Amino acid sequence: MGSTGVAVVMVTVMMIVHADIKPQKDFNLQRFGGRWYRVGLAYDSPSFLPLRPLLTASMGIVTPLPNGSVNLTMWEQTPVGCLTKMYHYEAGSVPGQFSYFSLRHNIVKDITVVDTNYTEYAIVLKNKVFNREYTQVALYARSLKVKNEVYQKYKAFALSRHLPRDSIMTPPPAENCPVNGH
Ligand SMILES: *[C@@H]1O[C@H](CO)[C@@H](O)[C@H](O)[C@H]1NC(C)=O
Numbered sequence: 076m077g078s079t080g081v082a083v084v085m086v087t088v089m090m091i092v093h094a095d096i097k098p099q100k101d102f103n104l105q106r107f108g109g110r111w112y113r114v115g116l117a118y119d120s121p122s123f124l125p126l127r128p129l130l131t132a133s134m135g136i137v138t139p140l141p142n143g144s145v146n147l148t149m150w151e152q153t154p155v156g157c158l159t160k161m162y163h164y165e166a167g168s169v170p171g172q173f174s175y176f177s178l179r180h181n182i183v184k185d186i187t188v189v190d191t192n193y194t195e196y197a198i199v200l201k202n203k204v205f206n207r208e209y210t211q212v213a214l215y216a217r218s219l220k221v222k223n224e225v226y227q228k229y230k231a232f233a234l235s236r237h238l239p240r241d242s243i244m245t246p247p248p249a250e251n252c253p254v255n256g257h
């Protein structure tokens with residue numbers, strides 16, 4: 076099928092672009108599982124600009140599956156309330172790398188857990204090629220209280236990926252989302 080060919084070409088392009096990005100050494104998916112809060116997001120897509128002030132620190136649960144892929148459940152505060160979103164990420168060829176097919180954009184996106192110590196924080200890079208290349212850096216933390224040194228690590232990494240300073244956000248916690256607490 077033609078679309079398979081296109082996907083293969085895109086994956087190849089992304090691998091060339093990100094040959095310099097390595098996942099966390101000895102990435103351990105089991106230890107990465109469980110509850111995280113997305114306490115930082117750096118993203119400069121023009122379509123995301125109007126949504127920046129509405130961004131909150133979402134909660135997510137990572138469920139490792141037996142074949143190395145993961146389910147991610149995220150709770151997101153939106154103008155119409157607290158929404159639950161489910162994602163499925165397939166394991167990549169290297170531990171700490173994942174990919175998923177976006178039905179909305181009809182493209183493959185890749186995700187790399189760049190740096191994590193499992194108990195406190197994770198820096199995650201998301202990439203897609205869609206008209207141009209889009210890079211998103213997220214900071215995940217096990218609690219909403221984050222050490223300054225962790226924020227500094229996240230900011231330094233986002234800057235190193237050429238994200239503009241004003242796109243590197245540390246949103247406030249979501250209120251009452253998930254609705255019945257944890
Ligand atoms: C891994 O398991 C999930 C859930 O059972 C499944 O949806 C997915 O297709 C599997 N991936 C591969 C590469 O077999």
Ligand SMILES: *[C@@H]1O[C@H](CO)[C@@H](O)[C@H](O)[C@H]1NC(C)=O
Nearest residue numbers: 138139140145146161162163
């Ligand atoms: C993973 O997500 C799929 C699709 O939403 C669901 O059918 C499956 O039960 C989930 N697996 C686990 C272990 O949560």
Ligand SMILES: *[C@@H]1O[C@H](CO)[C@@H](O)[C@H](O)[C@H]1NC(C)=O
Nearest residue numbers: 192193194195196222224225
């Ligand atoms: C995880 O990282 C934090 C912040 O850098 C650090 O304070 C903590 O000691 C680390 N924990 C482990 C188990 O390495």
